[in-house]
Structures are given as C-alpha cells and as structure tokens.
Amino acid sequence: MSILGLSYSPWSPIFWLLASVVVMIMAYFFRRRGQKKYKKDTEQTKIFLCGEEVPEAKQRHIRAHNVYWGFFETMKEYYDANIKAHTGIINDYIIWFLVLIAISAIILFIVGIV
Amino acid sequence: MVVASLAFVEFLVIILARDIYLNGLHIYTLGASSPNLAIPENYIVPVRIILEVDSISIFMAIIAATVSLAAAIYSLSFMKGETGQNRFYTLLLLLVAGMFGMVLTGDLFNLFVFLEIASIAGAALVAFRTKFADTAEGGLKYIVISTVAALMVLFAIGIFYAQYNLLNIGALAHVMQYTMLDKIALVLLAIAFMMKLASVPLHMWCPDTYSVAPAGITIMLVVASYACLYALFRTCFTLYGVSPDMVTVGWIVITLGMLTMFVGVTMAVFQTDIKRLMAYHCISQTGYMLLGIGVGLAVLNRPEALNTYGIAAMDGGIFHIINNALYKGLLFLTAGALFYRTGTRDLNRMGGLAHKMKWTTIFYIIGALSISGIPPFNGFASKLLIYESVYRFNPILAIVAMITSILTLASFTKAFYSAFMGAELPEYQEVKEVPKSMIAGMAVLAAGIIFFSLFPGLIVDWLAHPATEALINQGAYINGIIGGG
Numbered sequence: 001m002s003i004l005g006l007s008y009s010p011w012s013p014i015f016w017l018l019a020s021v022v023v024m025i026m027a028y029f030f031r032r033r034g035q036k037k038y039k040k041d042t043e044q045t046k047i048f049l050c051g052e053e054v055p056e057a058k059q060r061h062i063r064a065h066n067v068y069w070g071f072f073e074t075m076k077e078y079y080d081a082n083i084k085a086h087t088g089i090i091n092d093y094i095i096w097f098l099v100l101i102a103i104s105a106i107i108l109f110i111v112g113i114v
Numbered sequence: 115m116v117v118a119s120l121a122f123v124e125f126l127v128i129i130l131a132r133d134i135y136l137n138g139l140h141i142y143t144l145g146a147s148s149p150n151l152a153i154p155e156n157y158i159v160p161v162r163i164i165l166e167v168d169s170i171s172i173f174m175a176i177i178a179a180t181v182s183l184a185a186a187i188y189s190l191s192f193m194k195g196e197t198g199q200n201r202f203y204t205l206l207l208l209l210v211a212g213m214f215g216m217v218l219t220g221d222l223f224n225l226f227v228f229l230e231i232a233s234i235a236g237a238a239l240v241a242f243r244t245k246f247a248d249t250a251e252g253g254l255k256y257i258v259i260s261t262v263a264a265l266m267v268l269f270a271i272g273i274f275y276a277q278y279n280l281l282n283i284g285a286l287a288h289v290m291q292y293t294m295l296d297k298i299a300l301v302l303l304a305i306a307f308m309m310k311l312a313s314v315p316l317h318m319w320c321p322d323t324y325s326v327a328p329a330g331i332t333i334m335l336v337v338a339s340y341a342c343l344y345a346l347f348r349t350c351f352t353l354y355g356v357s358p359d360m361v362t363v364g365w366i367v368i369t370l371g372m373l374t375m376f377v378g379v380t381m382a383v384f385q386t387d388i389k390r391l392m393a394y395h396c397i398s399q400t401g402y403m404l405l406g407i408g409v410g411l412a413v414l415n416r417p418e419a420l421n422t423y424g425i426a427a428m429d430g431g432i433f434h435i436i437n438n439a440l441y442k443g444l445l446f447l448t449a450g451a452l453f454y455r456t457g458t459r460d461l462n463r464m465g466g467l468a469h470k471m472k473w474t475t476i477f478y479i480i481g482a483l484s485i486s487g488i489p490p491f492n493g494f495a496s497k498l499l500i501y502e503s504v505y506r507f508n509p510i511l512a513i514v515a516m517i518t519s520i521l522t523l524a525s526f527t528k529a530f531y532s533a534f535m536g537a538e539l540p541e542y543q544e545v546k547e548v549p550k551s552m553i554a555g556m557a558v559l560a561a562g563i564i565f566f567s568l569f570p571g572l573i574v575d576w577l578a579h580p581a582t583e584a585l586i587n588q589g590a591y592i593n594g595i596i597g598g599g
Contacts, residue, residue, distance in 0.1 A: 004495055004570040011498055013490035013568055020490075057466065057537035064386045064461035064532035068524065072384065079384060082377065086318055090258050096315045097262060097305065104366055105301045111362045112297065 116203045117186045120210065124179040131172045135576060139168040139584075139594045141220065152595045160282045160595050166220030168591060169580035173432065174217035174344045176577070177439045180562060181337045182210045188447055188555025189330035191548070192454060202242055208235040209334055216341040220595065222271050222353075223281045225345060226264060229310075232338045233260030240327040240335070252326035255319045256335075259309055266306040270299035284595030287353050287588060297359060303349045304363065310342035313404060314373040317397045321385075324393035325459065329450020330555070332389070333443035336396055340435055343400070347407060347585055355588035356414055364412030371408050372514055375401025379521040383528065387459045388449045391529055392442070395485065398518060399438045405515060406431020406500045409507045410582070423503040425582055430499030433578040437484070437492045437566060444481040444559040448474050451548040451556070452533055461532040468534035470545045475534050477556045482530060484563050486523035492563055495570035 004011045038044060047054045054060065072079060134140060142149045142165040152160045167175075186206065193202055212232025219225050237260065241253025271281065273295050280286050290296060305316075312320035320339075324332045350363055378398030385391035410428035413419035451474045452467065453459055468475040484491035487498075497519060505512035547553070566573050584590070 004499070004574055011495060011570065013495070013570065016490045058539055061465040061536040061539065062531075063465075064528060067528045067532065068383060075380070078380070082381060083384075085315075086381070088318070088322065090255055090319070093255070093259060093316070093318050094262055096318070097259075097309050100308075100316060101266070101301055101305045104305055105298060107366065108297050108301060108359060108362055109294075111359065112294075 116207065117183070117190070119207075120179070120183045120186050123210075124183050127172070127175050127179040130167065131176060131577075134167060134169060134172050135580060139166065139590060141166045141594050159280055160285050163224055164220040164282060164595065165218045166284065166591065166594055167218050168594070169577075169584040170344065170347065170432075170582075171217050171584075173436070173577050173581040174341060175214060177340060177436050178210065178213045178217065178337050180558070181333055181439050181443050182206075182213075184443060184447070184555045184558040185330035185334050186555075187558065188450070188552050189328065190551040192328060192330055192450060192552055194549075196243060198242075202239070205235045205239050205242070206331070206334070209239060209331075209338065212236075213334075213338055213341045217344050220284060221282050222274065222286065225283075226267050226271055229260075229264050229267060229342070229345070232341065233257065233264060236260070236331075236335055236338055239331040240323055242331070243328060246326065248326045252323045256323045259316075259319045263306040263309045266302045270302040270306075273299040273302075282595055283348065283353055284592045287355060288592045288596055290354065290357075292354075292357050292359070296354075300349070300354060300359065300363070303353075304346060304366075307342045307346040307349070308370060311339045311346070311400055312374075312397050313370045313400060314377045314397065317374065317378065320397055321390040321393035324396065324446075325387060325389035329389075329447050329453070332393075332446045332450070333439075336442055336446070337439055339396075339400070340439060343403060343435065350407075350411055351414075351585040352588055352591050360411050360414050364408050364410075364414070367404050367408035367411055368511065371401045371404030372511060373401070374398065374404060375518045376514060379518045379525065383521055383525040386461045386532075388452060388461050388464075388529055388533065389446070389459050391461075391525060392445050392449055395445075395522060395525065396438075396442055398522065399434070399442060399485065401518070402434050402497065402500055402515065403431045403438070405504060405511060406434065409504055409511075410586075413507070414586070419507075420586070423506040425579075425586070426499055427503035427507065428582040428585065429574055429578045430496050430503060432581045433499060433570075433574055434493075434496040436573070436577065437496045437563075440559050440562045440566065441481045441484040441491075441493060444477055444556055444563065445485065447552070447556045447559065448478040448481060451552055454548055454552070455545045456542060461529060464533040464539075465536045465542075466534070466538040467542060467545065469538045470542060471534075471547050473547055473553050473556070477560050478530065478534065480560050480563055482526035484567070486526055487519045488523070490567055492566035492570060492573075495567070495574075499574075 141152055143151050144163040146162055152164055209232055212228045212235055215228030216225055216232060219228060237253045237257035240256050241249045243249050274286055275281060277295060278286060278289050309316040324335060327335060354360065375398050378394050378401060382391050382394035382398060385394060406427045410424045413424040456464060484493040487494045501512045501515060504515065
C-alpha cells in the first residue's frame with residue numbers, strides 16, 4: 001500500500017522516513033559531541049552584524065520584492081515580454097482564445113490532409 | 115447544516131466509489147422505470163438524462179466532495195462577518211451541484227448545463243464580497259470567459275446534434291465518423307475546456323479571479339476547473355478515442371502543458387501578492403496534468419508505448435490532479451488565513467507571522483513542500499511518476515518539468531520567508547491564530563496530504579490507475595449505454 005511501483009525503482013515513503021530518522025539520530029549524536037560553552041539568553045545568542053548596531057525588526061526584514069532580485073534582472077527581457085502580454089484586459093483574453101482555436105483548427109486540418 | 119450535508123455527500127461518494135471499484139461502471143437513467151434502462155422500448159438511441167459513473171467520474175467526484183467539505187468548514191468563520199450568508203451558502207451548494215453534474219453526467223448537453231450552473235454560481239461567489247473594490251472585476255472576468263467557453267461547447271454540441279441526432283456521449287462515440295465537422299467540434303471543445311482550466315495562453319483570467327475570491331471559494335474554483343479538465347479528458351479519450359487525430363491532439367496538449375508549466379511558474383516567482391502567486395502555481399501545476407495525459411493521448415495508437423510508459427504517464431497526471439486539489443487547496447486556505455488576520459495579500463507588507471500563527475505556518479509548510487515535490491510528500495510521488503514515464507517519451511519534456519519543480523520550491527520559499535520568517539513586526543503584535551473552524555478546514559486537507567503521502571501505492575492502485583483504465587477503455591463506456599448498463 002505504501003510502495004509505489006515505478007519502472008526504474010519503487011518509491012516507499014515509509015522507508016524514506018525510516019532512513020530520515022536514522023540520519024536525524026546520527027546528526028543529533030554528532031551535535032552532542034560539539035561545543036559545550038553555549039549559554040541561552042546571553043550575548044552569545046544575539047544577532048552579530050560585524051559589530052554594527054542591529055536595526056529594528058521592521059528594517060531588517062527583507063521584503064518580497066527584493067528576493068531573487070538577481071534572477072529577475074537576468075531574466076529581464078523574458079519578464080518584460082511576459083508582463084506586457086498580461087494586460088488584464090478581458091478583450092485580449094478572448095483574442096487569445098480565438099487565435100488558439102484558429103491555430104489548433106489549422107494544425108488539425110493540415111495533419112488531416114497530409 | 116451545509117457542512118453536515120456536504121459530509122453526507124462525501125460519505126455517499128465514498129460508498130459509490132467502493133461499489134464502482136468492485137462492480138464497475140454504473141448508469142442511472144432519470145425518469146426511467148429502471149435506472150439501468152438507458153434505451154427505452156421502441157427507441158434505438160438513449161433519449162433521457164443519463165448519469166454514467168465510471169472510475170474517472172468517481173475519482174473527480176471524490177475530489178469535489180472533499181474540497182467542498184473543507185471549503186464549507188473553513189468558510190464558517192471566514193465569512194462570519196459578511197452579510198447575506200444564506201445566499202452565500204446557497205451559491206456554494208449550487209457550485210457543488212454544478213461540479214458534480216459535470217463529472218457524473220453521461221450527456222453532452224447536460225455537461226453544458228452543469229458547466230453554466232458552476233460558472234454562474236462561481237462568478238457570483240467571486241464577486242460576493244462587494245465591499246472590496248476588485249471582487250466585481252474578478253467576477254466579471256470569470257463569467258465572461260466562462261460564457262464564451264460555454265458558447266463554444268454549445269456550438270460543438272450543435273454540430274454533433276445536426277450530424278448524428280444524438281447528445282449522449284457513449285452513443286455519440288459509438289457512431290462517430292471523424293468528419294471535418296467533428297474535427298472542428300473537437301477543437302472547439304478542447305480549447306473551450308482549456309480556457310476554463312487556465313492553460314497558457316488562456317490563463318490570464320485565473321490570477322485576476324482566484325486572488326479576489328474568498329479563500330474557501332478559490333479552492334472550489336480550482337476543483338471546478340478540474341471538472342473542465344475531466345471534460346477535456348472525456349472528449350479526447352471517450353468521445354473521439356483512438357483516431358489518427360489523437361496524436362496531433364496529444365502533441366497540442368503536451369505543448370500547451372509545457373507552456374502552462376513554465377510560464378505559470380516563472381510568473382509565480384515574480385508575484386508579491388500571495389494569492390496571485392498561488393494562482394499562477396495553480397496554472398503551472400495544471401501543466402503537469404496536461405503533460406501526463408498528453409503523453410497518453412500521443413501514444414494511444416501505439417499499444418506497446420502505451421503499456422510501457424503511456425499508462426504510467428496518465429497515472430501520474432491523474433494522481434497529480436487529486437494531489438494538487440489537496441495541497442493547492444491547503445495553500446489557498448493558508449493565504450486566506452493570512453489575509454483574515456493581516457488584512458493584506460501583499461507579501462511586501464508581511465513578515466514574522468510564524469510567531470503568531472503556528473498552525474497556519476505548519477499547514478503552509480506541508481502544502482509548500484508537497485507542491486514543490488519534496489519527498490516524502492504526495493507531490494513527489496505523482497511528479498516522480500510523470501518524470502519517469504515522460505522521460506521515456508521525450509527526455510527534454512521531463513527536464514523542463516523538473517526545472518519547473520525547482521522554481522516552484524524557490525517561489526514558495528520566497529513566500530514563506532516573506533510572510534512567516536523574520537522577527538515579529540510591530541504592526542502585527544496583536545495578530546493571533548485564525549478561528550478553529552478555519553484550522554479545521556485546513557486540517558481536513560492536510561490530513562489528506564499526509565495520508566496520500568504515506569500510501570501513494572494505495573491511491574494509485576485504487577483511484578488513479580482505475581481512472582486511467584476507464585479513460586483508455588472507450589468500449590466499456592460505450593457499452594454502458596448501448597449495452598444497457
């Protein structure tokens with residue numbers, strides 16, 4: 001019931017979870033062997049920003065429009081073209097619909113002849 | 115009362131599903147002396163309204179029942195402050211009726227009628243909260259595209275009726291001549307249903323509509339669009355079946371599926387409105403389903419390829435429908451929960467909400483990991499089925515599908531970081547977790563995701579594979595009507 005038969009190899013989430021538990025136990029074991037000097041609620045747990053003063057929560061939260069900035073700059077031409085096509089005008093939506101019907105009909109017609 | 119009735123519907127659907135799994139296809143002829151009497155005495159063709167329920171129909175009915183139940187539970191608190199509650203729940207039940215009618219009917223004209231019922235109820239529900247400026251626009255867009263699509267469906271039905279004097283799907287499939295008019299009808303039906311399921315480049319209405327609808331209604335609109343996906347499958351596999359045109363149609367579906375996947379996900383990453391982001395993902399995930407089913411269509415005439423990987427691709431595509439209904443539903447509900455407490459859909463204005471909304475955060479993580487195809491969640495299982503089988507058909511298609519999955523993860527990581535992570539923001543100091551009924555609505559879908567994640571073999575063997583077999587086996591569907599059930 002849990003195993004999904006695939007052509008190359010089966011997939012079993014139960015085995016995957018068991019393997020994950022083993023890995024987590026190992027990670028916990030190695031972590032326990034680590035630094036013992038850590039103390040909660042002291043200077044050790046505060047944010048370190050190269051000695052600079054840490055800004056307020058509101059200022060230091062990176063907002064959504066800044067995330068993946070480099071990706072969007074690299075793909076600028078793709079996004080410019082795509083956003084231009086998304087006009088938000090319902091007439092354009094219907095034009096796309098009619099164009100796709102026409103193209104599909106022509107393809108089926110040509111294939112039918114060939 | 116609405117929740118109790120939908121829970122009862124869910125119970126009935128599960129009983130019917132079990133019966134169909136054990137005994138095969140069922141027909142129900144309305145108004146006949148016996149439910150199995152598809153063709154009355156002195157007639158040679160079926161004339162009454164006939165419900166014909168096979169494994170793919172009941173598969174879709176399970177999705178509709180489960181998601182509707184979760185949506186109704188969630189809406190109890192979400193819509194509490196709104197006026198006109200009676201009308202809201204009446205429309206909600208009408209939408210449920212429309213979806214059930216679409217997936218259970220064996221008659222093309224009934225399919226059109228139920229499509230209209232679902233569209234009108236859906237548009238009214240999108241525009242229900244008139245206090246928001248953008249809801250009327252969303253509702254208008256939904257009703258316009260739905261009406262145009264439904265008109266094309268009606269035109270195609272007219273073509274069939276003029277040629278064959280028939281409206282029953284099984285009876286039409288039995289006498290189909292594949293004339294030029296039939297090809298035109300095929301194009302009209304296929305593209306109209308693709309418009310309704312928001313396939314690229316016919317997807318642009320989807321973010322405009324889904325983002326402004328109440329969260330409970332958004333997830334029902336997703337299922338309504340899957341009812342159109344079902345109608346597309348029914349048209350291609352059952353109505354037309356094995357014909358030379360199906361290879362071409364298969365490739366058209368694959369091409370649109372790839373475009374849908376890639377354009378959907380790249381537009382999603384760019385969004386800063388959480389519901390628009392999720393709406394674009396909804397489009398993107400539909401691409402996976404079209405890809406899986408498109409491969410099945412393209413090899414329908416080649417039995418060896420169909421058995422080697424075509425059926426597995428279809429299993430994956432169909433398994434992905436139910437998975438997506440669950441995790442996309444859950445994600446839309448978490449977006450609704452964020453809006454309910456913060457009053458905004460703008461990710462730029464959110465942050466640190468995990469401190470205040472722990473249940474919502476957990477549900478978001480479950481949904482996001484699942485849609486991104488991270489093991490051991492159910493999204494991984496269905497995507498793996500699609501990757502493996504599609505790779506054998508054409509490796510490039512599988513690679514694009516994997517890239518799409520990576521971008522999906524990137525997109526949901528962005529939304530997670532923006533809304534939930536970071537320090538508590540001063541403006542959200544007073545924010546608290548959403549009411550219990552909204553948590554319960556999300557929990558229904560989250561429980562489904564966990565169950566499907568743990569037992570993918572069970573779901574594929576009992577639900578997805580029988581649905582695939584029902585689509586491929588055109589003869590069984592025709593025989594259900596012509597053979598008298």
